[in-house]
């Protein structure tokens with residue numbers, strides 16, 4: 196594995212720096228699988244989004260032990276000098292439940308010693324008014340953010356990937372979360388089938404224009420058990436090369452406003468589940484390639500915001 200090069204402060208605004216400033220020291224997310232499933236998997240039994248693996252793009256932890264995991268990992272972080280943890284409801288769709296169940300889960304996590312906030316991963320079509328009301332209440336007295344899968348702005352691609360919602364639903368979800376002053380993080384994927392570079396850049400621009408609090412980008416990668424595994428075997432899918440992704444990710448950073456918190460600029464998969472591309476196994480190598488491109492361009496986050504297209 197490659198060594199991790201810390202980017203110069205001015206290149207981009209990473210989540211680690213935001214958390215450090217907010218809490219006066221290091222804070223780390225603890226990824227949780229609390230036993231949710233996903234409306235897109237239940238809807239038509241087609242397996243959900245075609246890139247999704249049987250773990251729902253999640254942590255693969257035992258749902259019944261999530262509180263123990265959160266308590267133990269947070270305790271260990273504090274022993275190591277961290278200020279606390281963020282309980283990250285990651286696997287599947289973490290607003291896909293009834294009001295009381297969700298309220299109990301979120302408040303239980305917030306009561307764990309050392310937990311300084313929660314992060315909730317979900318889909319744009321899974322944020323009804325009741326859930327928004329709950330999030331809004333929690334947001335009044337707690338630190339929280341909500342992660343919404345946008346993936347692309349192109350409905351044709353969303354449909355091709357069996358995403359089960361349209362882009363306008365993402366726009367509406369972001370609007371409703373912003374109205375309630377809830378921090379929103381948008382997820383995007385670069386390299387989805389049949390998308391040209393121009394289409395990818397249009398999605399980046401749309402993401403920047405929506406002005407989320409934070410963003411996550413990763414390259415399309417194929418994992419075991421996903422529908423795309425078969426597409427790959429049948430030669431129906433072309434994956435980005437590392438150099439291509441590094442160039443796109445560098446442009447993504449340049450296109451985001453300078454105050455947008457960058458949560459992730461590459462994927463994180465292990466060799467047990469990843470099929471391709473192999474370079475996705477080495478997160479630090481990918482990050483270093485991206486920082487190299489930005490340095491060579493003598494550029495930084497926000498340089499292209501409002502100055503493109």
Ligand code: SF4
Pocket residue numbers: 233234235236242243244246247248251252286287288318344
């Ligand atoms: S919304 Fe998330 S959990 Fe559901 S099928 Fe898509 S990637 Fe998987």
